[in-house]
Amino acid sequence: MKELEDVMSSAAGSDLDSLADALARYVRSGRPLSIADGSGVIGQLERRLGEVLNLPNPLTFASGTAGLHAAYLALDLPPGSEVVGAVNTFHASLSPAVHCGLNAVLVDVEPDTGNVSPAALEAAIGPRTRCVTVTHFLGHPAAMEEITAICRARDLRLIEDFSHAFLSTLEGQPVGAFGDVAVGSLQARKTLVAGEGGVLATPHAELYERAVLAGHYRGRALALADERLRAFGETGLGLKMRMHPLAAVVALVNAEQLVERVAARTALLQRLSRHLGDVPGVRPPVVRPGADMGGWFSYRPQIQLRELKPGVGADDYLRRLQEAGVPAHYPSIGPLHEEPLFTGTIPLQAAVSTWRPRVCGPLAGAAAFSKGRISVTVTGRDTAKTIDAYAQAFADVSRELAVRDAA
Ligand SMILES: Cc1ncc(COP(=O)(O)O)c(C=O)c1O
Incomplete structure (x- = not known):
């Protein structure tokens, strides 16, 4: 750790100058641009992630995506095993299963949080089901008490995708700490940014070592404790998925003020939610008791169509909001059961006989969650003043378009 102190010393914030400075120092120092053994900036980032995420x-x-691919490979499930996940997660929570001879089962979500419904999940379990993948959608922790109980009772492995939920907790426990293995994305739109990157965490030594072998060779793969696995260290399992050291520098710079950034964002979004709680025609995102939203991946209120005047629709409400200066839009990700990867025949001969995703309807929860759902872009540049201005714009639009006593 010591040897990197001079590189990281300028990284006091996540502003562009700090980032440029840290990257320039790293490159000028002649430090490696490829690290196979988990040393240097890669090891430093992994230690930091362990501390910050408490995983x-x-x-x-x-x-x-690479981390999730490694997680599926590490679980070493029999070919044709089914993995159950939410119909409205990002595809990569489930799609790497294609390349592991597994199959996806898409199930409904809860209408308030958009998280996988424990009842739908349980109903979808069949003789080939071996794994559940939970996405803590938009930062809201999934119903882990019920889901872990189902997994225990049915002897299913549990992957947690916490890409949206850095620092989110449920009853004080960090997401990612409930299952067999957890993966988070450090892609540029996430709460902790490497640019491109991912992190996997698991309490199980065997899964950790298998995940190393799945995506890393030589270096740390030759240092594995399990002799059987170490024998494959020179080649790994044939894939290379390790992080670029410059991405690790970016992530370390961004990790510096992660906790403060998340706290500031949380305060702003709670302020907006308090305001929206009083506005007819719209509801703030639900946060269930015991849930802490961590970095609030995305802020998504819901237009209440039944509270709008006759003939007024969500499009009208959204357009008026945009005209009033609110950076609002419809969310960009649609449900997976409308994507050819999850409905059609895959154009990949190697997977055509194993990849036959099942969709378990009805998907009433997903429809209810997405109806009238909009996204409001709140960034590090927002302040209490801009948040109050957005809230005022919601109130003005509702005064015009909503039925006053509907709430
Ligand atoms: C829930 C979720 N899982 C996985 C991923 C994949 O991460 P990456 O883009 O780093 O491969 C994303 C990325 O958007 C995501 O939102």
Whole structure:
């Protein structure tokens, strides 16, 4: 750690000058641009991630998708095993399963949080089901008490995708600490940014070592404790998914003020939610008791169509908000059961006989969650003043378009 102090010493904030400075120092120092053994800036980032996220044995990857691919490989499930996940997660929570001979089962979500519904998940379990993948959607922790109970009772492995939920907790426990293995993306739109990158964490030594072998060779793969696995250290399992050291520098700079940044964002979004709680025609995002939203990946209120005047729709409400200066838009990710990867025949001969995703309807929860759902872009440049201005714009638009006593 010592040897990197001079590189990181300028990284006091996540502003562009600090970032440029840290990157320039790293490059000028002649430090490695490829690290196979988990030393240097990669090891430093992994230690930091362990501290900040409070998760065991962090292992970095080139992307969240690569980390999830390694997680599925590490679980070593029989070919044709089913992985159950939410119909409205980002595809990569489930899609790496294609390349592991597994199959995806898409199930409904809860109408208030958009997280996988424990009841739908349980109903979808069949004889080939071996794994559940939970995405803590938009930062809201999934219903882990019920889900872990189902996994225990049915002997299913549990992957947690916490890409949206850095620093989110449920009853004080960090997300990522409930399952067998957890993966988070450090891609540029996430709460902790490497640019491109991912992190996997697991309390199980065997899964950790298998995840190393899945995406890393030589270096740390030759140092594995398990002799059987170490024998493959020179080649790994044939794939290379390790993080670029410059991405690790970016992540370390951004990790510096992560906790403060998240606290500031949380305060602003709670302020907006308090305001919106009084506005007819719209509801702030639900935060269930016991849940802490961490970095609030995205702020998504819901237009209440039944509270709008006759003939007024969500499009009208959104357009008026935008005209009033609110940076609001419809969310960009649609449900997975509308994507060809999850409906059609895959154009990949190697997977065509194993990849036959099942969709378990009805998907009433997903429809209810997304109806009238909009996203408001709140960034590090926002202040209490801009938040209050957005809230005022919501109130003005509702005064015009909503039925006054609806709430
Ligand atoms: C929930 C979720 N899982 C996985 C990923 C994949 O991460 P990456 O883009 O780093 O591969 C993303 C990225 O957007 C995501 O939102």
